[in-house]
Amino acid sequence: MQSTETLDHWVLDHEFSIKNNHKDDNRLIIDYLESQIKLEVNDPYQVSNKTSSVEKKNTETYKVPKLFTEPLPRGMNYMTRSQTWVGYIEEIKNEEFVAKLIDINDLTTYEIAAFDNSDVSKGDEELFKLGATFYWSVTFANFKGQRVKQSLIRFKRSVFIDENDFEEIMLDVDKLSKGLTWD
Amino acid sequence: MDKLVDDNIFEISLIGTGGGYGESIVIHLGSKEWIVIDSCIDPKTNKSLPLELLRLKGVDIANDVKLIICTHWHDDHIRGISDLLENCINARFCMAKATDTGKFLQLVGLDHYKAKVNATASSTKELANCLKIIEERKIPIKGAEQDKLLYSVSNIEHSTNVFSLSPSDLVIDEFNGEISQLITDYGQTNRKIINNTPNEKSVAIYIAFNNHSVILGSDLELSENKLKGWKCIVDNCSCINSKSSLFKIPHHGSSNAYFKDVWDNLLIGDTLANITPWNRGGKLPTKEMLLKYLSHTKELYVTSPIGINNKPKKRDRDLQKAIYRFNKSLYEVKFDFGVIQCRHNINQKNTNWDIELIGKALKVLQ
Numbered sequence: 037m038q039s040t041e042t043l044d045h046w047v048l049d050h051e052f053s054i055k056n057n058h059k060d061d062n063r064l065i066i067d068y069l070e071s072q073i074k075l076e077v078n079d080p081y082q083v084s085n086k087t088s089s090v091e092k093k094n095t096e097t098y099k100v101p102k103l104f105t106e107p108l109p110r111g112m113n114y115m116t117r118s119q120t121w122v123g124y125i126e127e128i129k130n131e132e133f134v135a136k137l138i139d140i141n142d143l144t145t146y147e148i149a150a151f152d153n154s155d156v157s158k159g160d161e162e163l164f165k166l167g168a169t170f171y172w173s174v175t176f177a178n179f180k181g182q183r184v185k186q187s188l189i190r191f192k193r194s195v196f197i198d199e200n201d202f203e204e205i206m207l208d209v210d211k212l213s214k215g216l217t218w219d
Numbered sequence: 220m221d222k223l224v225d226d227n228i229f230e231i232s233l234i235g236t237g238g239g240y241g242e243s244i245v246i247h248l249g250s251k252e253w254i255v256i257d258s259c260i261d262p263k264t265n266k267s268l269p270l271e272l273l274r275l276k277g278v279d280i281a282n283d284v285k286l287i288i289c290t291h292w293h294d295d296h297i298r299g300i301s302d303l304l305e306n307c308i309n310a311r312f313c314m315a316k317a318t319d320t321g322k323f324l325q326l327v328g329l330d331h332y333k334a335k336v337n338a339t340a341s342s343t344k345e346l347a348n349c350l351k352i353i354e355e356r357k358i359p360i361k362g363a364e365q366d367k368l369l370y371s372v373s374n375i376e377h378s379t380n381v382f383s384l385s386p387s388d389l390v391i392d393e394f395n396g397e398i399s400q401l402i403t404d405y406g407q408t409n410r411k412i413i414n415n416t417p418n419e420k421s422v423a424i425y426i427a428f429n430n431h432s433v434i435l436g437s438d439l440e441l442s443e444n445k446l447k448g449w450k451c452i453v454d455n456c457s458c459i460n461s462k463s464s465l466f467k468i469p470h471h472g473s474s475n476a477y478f479k480d481v482w483d484n485l486l487i488g489d490t491l492a493n494i495t496p497w498n499r500g501g502k503l504p505t506k507e508m509l510l511k512y513l514s515h516t517k518e519l520y521v522t523s524p525i526g527i528n529n530k531p532k533k534r535d536r537d538l539q540k541a542i543y544r545f546n547k548s549l550y551e552v553k554f555d556f557g558v559i560q561c562r563h564n565i566n567q568k569n570t571n572w573d574i575e576l577i578g579k580a581l582k583v584l585q
Contacts, residue, residue: 134500142532144263145263145552145553146262148499149550151546174538176541185545209321209327209328212324212350215357216324216354216359217359
């Protein structure tokens with residue numbers, strides 16, 4: 037049983053309010069599905085000819101339903117190549133913001149870039165603040181048979197801290213606090 | 220680089236990375252006793268550069284490193300510091316005192332949790348790791364404040380004393396209110412903790428050895444308030460008893476860290492002055508500031524050239540073209556490693572320093 041004090045804590049209030057926005061959860065599911073499909077559809081014409089199988093530890097082989105049974109129409113939209121960064125907003129000016137960017141495929145040195153504030157989608161506006169985390173992707177895609185280049189910015193949603201997580205953090209903090217002294 | 224350091228040599232090695240990946244200072248106080256101020260990393264290996272330097276010098280890291288000072292928890296001063304502390308088993312850990320420790324730890328704990336689940340890039344992850352190590356070792360943290368003796372070496376031949384010059388009492392008191400604000404901000408969405416004024420809380424260091432002294436300015440800035448920053452040090456610090464012959468210029472040589480009274484009252488003429496440049500965005504120091512520093516000293520050194528690389532990382536040509544089409548401003552923050560190594564015989568009366576420039580470090584000429 038959580039104490040009233042804990043349940044009333046501002047972190048929980050806030051995180052719950054974020055969690056209750058189910059639109060975000062749905063979006064994450066869609067993102068996940070999209071990423072799975074992206075993996076499978078990288079070369080759709082090959083996928084249709086593959087025999088999919090999964091090896092289990094005991095070496096038994098199970099047939100898995102094929103994702104596509106017929107060749108995909110040439111007009112299908114899919115991504116051919118992409119470059120993604122994780123960005124952290126370091127400065128917001130009148131018309132642009134400056135961010136530190138980490139290439140997810142090369143975590144060594146980082147990059148800096150300025151973006152127009154108008155590049156932020158309406159749905160992300162409330163997340164657009166100093167210190168906010170976002171993803172920037174530049175992709176080559178096939179759109180109805182045409183090769184197109186796209187630039188996408190999407191802001192990261194909040195992490196959910198439930199009461200158990202919160203209690204655990206506070207217990208750790210208490211333990212640490214008792215164990216630390218200053219001189 | 221000379222590997223062995225004689226017992227009677229006072230040595231300061233200022234490590235710079237061009238700004239983006241941090242700075243650190245490794246100091247031999249004499250008699251095989253070492254201290255380290257801040258930490259930075261090589262982004263390709265993620266290794267703590269001061270730790271690597273100590274290894275290269277053949278220092279008995281576990282026994283001879285006595286103190287690690289974290290001047291403030293900005294990314295460019297703290298990266299790799301927990302790895303450093305882990306290896307320096309006998310070292311004490313020093314940072315600016317937080318009067319409300321409980322609240323401070325709550326902030327660090329919550330931020331660390333978010334970092335663990337990859338919700339943000341934590342500013343306090345390194346600090347959280349250090350605090351865990353300290354708790355396990357059951358050794359008190361040295362709380363830095365104005366005029367506090369942090370470490371002392373004393374023998375027949377020489378005595379060396381390390382003092383903190385900041386933060387002032389007022390800054391320490393104000394920090395409590397600031398933590399509350401940071402916690403409130405932290406609770407909002409997906410944000411990394413942005414600490415707007417940590418430079419006020421930076422720990423500036425004064426080291427006196429025999430008849431000589433050095434001032435290491437960290438990122439401490441000038442404040443309008445006489446009870447904060449450099450004004451407070453010039454007016455109130457009683458531990459400073461001689462003019463210094465070496466100055467680590469604060470905050471990458473920025474104009475808001477420059478205070479003429481420091482040069483006039485606390486430093487000798489033509490003092491040896493070292494800067495770690497910040498080659499990002501508004502690069503530091505500016506030409507105007509370099510000229511100002513050169514008006515005070517002919518002995519001005521930087522850990523790497525000053526100037527911004529304007530190219531992104533190398534990628535596939537088609538991709539590079541597409542990236543350029545969408546964003547022309549993208550550039551890579553280069554890792555420019557350089558060390559300014561300064562040595563002084565503790566028993567010598569003159570103020571001459573032997574200087575060795577390593578990597579990209581260079582002297583600034585008028």
